[in-house]
Amino acid sequence: MITLYDDVLSANAYQVRLLLSMLAIEHTTTFVETTPGREQFSPWFRGLAPLGGIPLLDASGVLIHDSHAILVYLAAAYDSSKSWYPVAAGPAVLAAITEWLDFGRRLCATAGAARLHDSLFQPTDIAASRRNAGQLMRILDEHLWFGEQQGDEWICSLPHPTIADLACFPHIILCEEGGISRQETPAIRRWCDRIKRLPGFVVMPGVFSAG
Amino acid sequence: MWYPIAATQDLPFRHVYHAKLLGQELAAWRADDGFVNIWENRCLHRGVRLSIGVNTGTELKCQYHGWRYANRTAGCTYIPAHPDRAPPRVIANRIFPCAERHGLIWSSLEPPAGEPGSILADAVETLVLRGIAVHAPAALVTHALAKIQTGAVVFVQPVDTANCVIRGIVAPAPAPDIRMRALRHYNHLFSAVRDDIERAAGTE
16 A cells, blocks of 8 residues: 655655656555645654655555655556666666766755745745756756757666656756746757656646646 | 747657747747747737647647647637637737758748858758857857857857857768767867856856
């Protein structure tokens, strides 16, 4: 039995919602009101997640505290195609995935922080957040553009997406809520279209479907 | 005057490209019949950007309330709030000139004179380089590029008063085995120009 502790506005939880949907994993959701309730820091939730972070996954009593750890767990446990976390693809691919998970964390700390600043009034150095997010997006755009030139459609050079794509996508697709445009990064915009067309793609507030 | 606003490969199947030329926001999309539409990036209903809309292959559908605009004419074809009524013919989006040449998509804010990029013959096969966005005025970047020998044909797209895009093509296209190396080379070269200018201006 899978339970996701979720907040509908959380970009990190959205990573997990995407994979749950794309792998059609049956689960229940417990809503944790982070804004304005700060329920993630309440005694009952801290009892489950000492760091007070959303999302949290309860997989039949196994508690997993971090969105990337949850992606790894769900892909390893439920993906019969073994493509989302492709262990068989070899050490270089696994290393690349881990690099891009870290990149996703950096997007969270910059573009994600800008979004929370503008939409939920969380304090941050907004100019620095936007500037640093812009630098990261240039790197991702360049990576995706050169991938396209070799026929690649996803972050890792494989014929299918991986959890690296899901770790980066939410912070990118919500970046305009933090005053960061994607107009300068056309390869990122095309990659967003491709993700939106994956079977099982779901939206969240601020994200449109590809139609 | 014609300016390149995108590369041909920026308009893949059912995509809507978000461009800006001389401060004017544009939505560019290729219909399934191959026609490239360049429109003002604004729904006539509530002003939402059409670049977040849906390219259906024959129409562009606004995300907000689903108004639809036709390929080629930009005329409104359907208003979901009035399903039984044909939209008035006067409801049509603003169209900008479009030309596709040398692997680039060209546009202009006023009726342009002549052909775009006419320094090359159409028969020449080109390699389109990655466009490099620069947070600096086009004149400044044009000046910096004039000082280096690149071996590429370089255009600078004025995005607005403070931004531009370096768009280059190599003609004739290099041999397939050195294609990726050439793309990397020019990407590195133009990125270095960008970094120098932005560092000096503090806009990186």
